[in-house]
Amino acid sequence: MLSETPAGVYCSAGGFYIDPWLPVEHALITHAHGDHARPGSAAYLCADASVALLRRRFGADALIESLPYGRRITRGAITVSFHPAGHVLGSAQVRLEGPDGVWVLSGDYKRDDDPTCAAFEPVPCDTFITESTFGLPIYRWDPSSAVIADILQWWDSNRDAGKSSVLFCYTIGKAQRLLAELARVTDRPAHAHGMMLPMIEAYREAGVTMLPVRPATEQPRGTSFAGELVLAPLSARGTPWMRRLGNLSDAFASGLMRVRGVRRQRSFDRGFVLSDHADWPALLRTIEETGARRVLATHGHAEPLARFLGEQGLQSGTIRTAWEGEPSGD
Amino acid sequence: MIRFARLFDEIDQTTSTNAKVSAMTRYFASAPPADAAWAVFFLTGRRLKRLVPSASIRDWALSATGLEPWILNECYAVVGDGAETAALMLDQVPREHTEDLPLAQWVEQRILPLRQMDAPAQQARVTSWWRSLDRLQRFILLKLLTGELRVGVSQTLVSRALAQAAGLPVTSIAARLMGEWTPHAAWYASLLSQAPTDEDRSRPYPFFLASPLEGGIEALGDPAAWVVEWKWDGIRAQLVRRGDAVHLWSRGEELITHRFPEIAAAATRLPDGTVLDGEVLAFREDRPLPFASLQQRIGRQKQVAQLVRTVPVVFMTYDLLEDHGEDIRAKPLAERRALMEIRLKPDTTYGGSRLRLVEVEDRPLHNRCGPHLRTTGQRTAGQSADRLHLRRVARRGARALCQGVFRAVERRNRRNGQVDPAPHARALRSCASRRAGTGIRTGVRGHRALLTTPVGDCCPVPANAAVAEGQEARRGRYPGNCPRPPDIESAIARSSDLAIFRLPDPISRSPDHPILMVSPNPGIRKAPSGSDAAAQARRSAVTGSAMPSSVRQNVPKCIPMLVRAPTSR
Numbered sequence: 001m002l003s004e005t006p007a008g009v010y011c012s013a014g015g016f017y018i019d020p021w022l023p024v025e026h027a028l029i030t031h032a033h034g035d036h037a038r039p040g041s042a043a044y045l046c047a048d049a050s051v052a053l054l055r056r057r058f059g060a061d062a063l064i065e066s067l068p069y070g071r072r073i074t075r076g077a078i079t080v081s082f083h084p085a086g087h088v089l090g091s092a093q094v095r096l097e098g099p100d101g102v103w104v105l106s107g108d109y110k111r112d113d114d115p116t117c118a119a120f121e122p123v124p125c126d127t128f129i130t131e132s133t134f135g136l137p138i139y140r141w142d143p144s145s146a147v148i149a150d151i152l153q154w155w156d157s158n159r160d161a162g163k164s165s166v167l168f169c170y171t172i173g174k175a176q177r178l179l180a181e182l183a184r185v186t187d188r189p190a191h192a193h194g195m196m197l198p199m200i201e202a203y204r205e206a207g208v209t210m211l212p213v214r215p216a217t218e219q220p221r222g223t224s225f226a227g228e229l230v231l232a233p234l235s236a237r238g239t240p241w242m243r244r245l246g247n248l249s250d251a252f253a254s255g256l257m258r259v260r261g262v263r264r265q266r267s268f269d270r271g272f273v274l275s276d277h278a279d280w281p282a283l284l285r286t287i288e289e290t291g292a293r294r295v296l297a298t299h300g301h302a303e304p305l306a307r308f309l310g311e312q313g314l315q316s317g318t319i320r321t322a323w324e325g326e327p328s329g330d
Numbered sequence: 331m332i333r334f335a336r337l338f339d340e341i342d343q344t345t346s347t348n349a350k351v352s353a354m355t356r357y358f359a360s361a362p363p364a365d366a367a368w369a370v371f372f373l374t375g376r377r378l379k380r381l382v383p384s385a386s387i388r389d390w391a392l393s394a395t396g397l398e399p400w401i402l403n404e405c406y407a408v409v410g411d412g413a414e415t416a417a418l419m420l421d422q423v424p425r426e427h428t429e430d431l432p433l434a435q436w437v438e439q440r441i442l443p444l445r446q447m448d449a450p451a452q453q454a455r456v457t458s459w460w461r462s463l464d465r466l467q468r469f470i471l472l473k474l475l476t477g478e479l480r481v482g483v484s485q486t487l488v489s490r491a492l493a494q495a496a497g498l499p500v501t502s503i504a505a506r507l508m509g510e511w512t513p514h515a516a517w518y519a520s521l522l523s524q525a526p527t528d529e530d531r532s533r534p535y536p537f538f539l540a541s542p543l544e545g546g547i548e549a550l551g552d553p554a555a556w557v558v559e560w561k562w563d564g565i566r567a568q569l570v571r572r573g574d575a576v577h578l579w580s581r582g583e584e585l586i587t588h589r590f591p592e593i594a595a596a597a598t599r600l601p602d603g604t605v606l607d608g609e610v611l612a613f614r615e616d617r618p619l620p621f622a623s624l625q626q627r628i629g630r631q632k633q634v635a636q637l638v639r640t641v642p643v644v645f646m647t648y649d650l651l652e653d654h655g656e657d658i659r660a661k662p663l664a665e666r667r668a669l670m671e672i673r674l675k676p677d678t679t680y681g682g683s684r685l686r687l688v689e690v691e692d693r694p695l696h697n698r699c700g701p702h703l704r705t706t707g708q709r710t711a712g713q714s715a716d717r718l719h720l721r722r723v724a725r726r727g728a729r730a731l732c733q734g735v736f737r738a739v740e741r742r743n744r745r746n747g748q749v750d751p752a753p754h755a756r757a758l759r760s761c762a763s764r765r766a767g768t769g770i771r772t773g774v775r776g777h778r779a780l781l782t783t784p785v786g787d788c789c790p791v792p793a794n795a796a797v798a799e800g801q802e803a804r805r806g807r808y809p810g811n812c813p814r815p816p817d818i819e820s821a822i823a824r825s826s827d828l829a830i831f832r833l834p835d836p837i838s839r840s841p842d843h844p845i846l847m848v849s850p851n852p853g854i855r856k857a858p859s860g861s862d863a864a865a866q867a868r869r870s871a872v873t874g875s876a877m878p879s880s881v882r883q884n885v886p887k888c889i890p891m892l893v894r895a896p897t898s899r
């Protein structure tokens with residue numbers, strides 16, 4: 001059904017690639033993160049809710065077609081459909097049905113509640129290609145409501161101390177999820193680095209309710225950020241821009257922050273364990289729910305996950321993709 | 331335990347030392363004494379020994395989770411810490427009930443008795459405890475069991491927090507924390523006791539350290555009011571000899587006596603009630619060794635005896651703060667220097683040359699400011715001892731740094747309050763003539779630092795304001811109406827053949843306490859051959875970026891000088 005090629009995962013029976021890392025004729029895109037959606041292909045196909053994000057990435061000229069979740073179309077000998085992956089707005093699993101049975105390629109996914117996107121739906125299949133960014137038993141997420149409460153408390157105590165709260169996070173998905181989750185518990189406006197504004201706008205246009213956001217880059221010089229929450233991409237860390245934020249406490253919202261040493265090594269004051277990827281229990285649960293007899297893991301801790309599944313009696317292996325998962329997932 | 335876990339978390343979640351100290355202060359102010367005593371024990375890096383091997387923890391975690399050893403190894407490779415790996419994996423073992431035993435009970439009634447048990451009994455205990463703890467407490471428990479709890483605060487910070495909680499001087503706490511003690515409530519009470527203890531007698535005076543000058547050179551006034559002395563790259567320290575005891579304090583107000591037993595031994599020959607300010611230097615055959623040698627003496631906890639032979643050290647005395655039990659910091663520098671020369675006379679109390687008196691540049695500043703400064707690198711050997719040191723350093727390309735220190739000469743005539751530079755200039759020269767390489771330092775010590783600003787119109791500071799101002803000075807500030815110390819930096823910068831180096835403080839390596847080094851301009855003077863990297867880095871240092879210490883060690887052909895403000899630490 002699928003083969004690994006220099007350009008990425010290829011389906012010869014359907015004549016398309018999935019999340020290719022080189023320009024190709026036909027590209028199916030699971031979601032808008034940089035490690036999955038690369039520019040330059042002749043035609044893109046994605047889930048409806050992903051179009052607005054891909055448009056912002058690829059520009060007005062790119063040929064982007066889309067499908068609602070669940071609608072089946074035929075490409076060559078293959079029936080193709082997209083199903084919610086719960087990762088970011090418009091993220092999709094790709095279901096392929098053909099002579100080799102049903103394959104589902106998960107893309108990135110999570111099982112936790114996320115107000116910014118459609119919830120993951122398990123899709124029965126014979127072969128399941130799962131991401132494995134956090135495929136080790138040390139990765140286990142607390143409920144996001146608890147993490148959000150921690151973030152709010154951190155913000156509050158920084159306000160009391162007259163500091164700004166600089167929260168680093170990914171530009172697509174995490175920033176909007178934070179703003180949407182925070183909107184459930186506070187109505188204080190937040191600030192965001194200029195690089196984040198277009199994607200926040202795209203989410204707002206898609207109808208996601210989020211905290212009001214002010215641009216943190218275009219404020220006049222001398223604007224005080226004391227007491228404010230500022231979302232920023234990791235690439236802004238250590239840039240001169242940071243200086244205008246004054247006395248600050250910084251934090252990183254990522255599943256990586258689960259490991260104390262990682263946080264300390266990067267010397268963030270705080271690490272909030274909030275991930276858009278499945279944790280270890282969610283991976284195992286999902287694999288079970290698909291009913292797949294064969295599971296291929298890709299990215300992150302693919303080898304240990306495959307070995308673990310093998311020990312559980314599943315047919316398992318790994319597959320190479322260019323997905324980078326959370327570490328640099330935009 | 332919950333309270334201690336919360337403290338651990340607070341300390342762990344900030345990089346600010348102030349926040350760490352205030353978290354500890356809050357803890358000490360509220361924790362029961364028995365718990366606080368154990369907290370001090372763990373915060374200061376002490377360990378419970380021979381409890382449970384890490385391999386056991388690992389096995390117990392595996393049997394509690396039903397996972398295979400290989401996957402634990404994979405996890406360990408990511409986490410890099412056995413106890414944390416186990417605690418993260420154990421997250422799948424639910425917490426069944428909540429129980430908050432005080433830390434002291436945990437340690438004394440649960441953890442320590444494990445020593446008397448066999449492995450299965452230990453496992454039964456520990457795994458049942460897990461069920462009452464949350465993730466963080468499990469992590470801390472596992473760390474305590476393996477004796478690996480590291481909290482990320484130094485003993486100095488702990489002392490500071492205890493001092494704040496008790497309203498005592500930091501040095502009292504630091505002294506009381508030295509040596510052997512067992513953590514229990516009565517000991518904790520004595521630690522915070524307001525009543526003086528024997529340990530209090532070891533306390534040093536506040537340290538006053540270099541900081542860059544601000545403002546214009548004009549404010550410096552008569553250059554003759556300044557002298558230059560040599561500052562070596564070592565560990566700034568105070569040597570306290572009182573009663574039968576000798577204590578050596580680093581500038582971080584940490585006791586380092588045990589690291590330098592030969593200095594402590596030499597100091598026993600000083601009179602009772604003597605406090606010297608100076609620098610611990612690695613020193614062999616009359617010359618200093620590179621700072622890296624000294625670092626061996628700092629880094630190793632063990633093998634001190636062997637290092638005493640391989641890396642001998644001396645105490646280079648800069649100042650005498652207390653003499654025969656009398657605080658003489660307020661006395662004019664001329665008097666202090668004269669006393670120093672008596673106390674440290676080679677034939678009596680020189681301490682087998684372990685205690686040395688710093689050499690002072692015998693020419694007043696006006697000979698080295700402006701156009702004359704460039705001549706410092708061209709002197710011939712034999713003019714003064716410091717110059718000899720410097721030349722040796724330059725000749726063999728060794729890495730020890732020799733730095734000139736500009737310090738203000740006491741200008742105020744204490745008896746009548748009149749400002750009268752002349753007697754001091756005379757005192758300086760007479761001192762210098764008595765002994766080659768000898769000069770005069772100012773009275774810029776302790777709380778009196780602000781009274782001795784060298785320029786004529788220094789505001790009179792009432793004595794009772796001295797303490798507050800001393801604190802201000804320690805924060806690097808000056809009282810509003812007192813003129814700022816003058817800027818030698820800009821004067822020297824005008825001299826076209828010189829470059830100004832800004833470096834982190836040589837001891838703390840902290841950019842918060844930059845010092846100023848003055849060196850021949852690399853653009854004019856050829857870089858030392860064979861060290862292009864050093865020259866390159868020196869050039870970048872001139873443009874303002876920090877110079878790595880490896881390069882800093884390679885610039886002896888320059889004549890680096892430390893410009894020291896006469897105040898602030």
Ligand SMILES: [Zn+2]
Pocket residue numbers: 031033087108325329
């Ligand atoms: Zn993604």
Ligand SMILES: [Zn+2]
Pocket residue numbers: 033035036108323324325326329
């Ligand atoms: Zn990805």
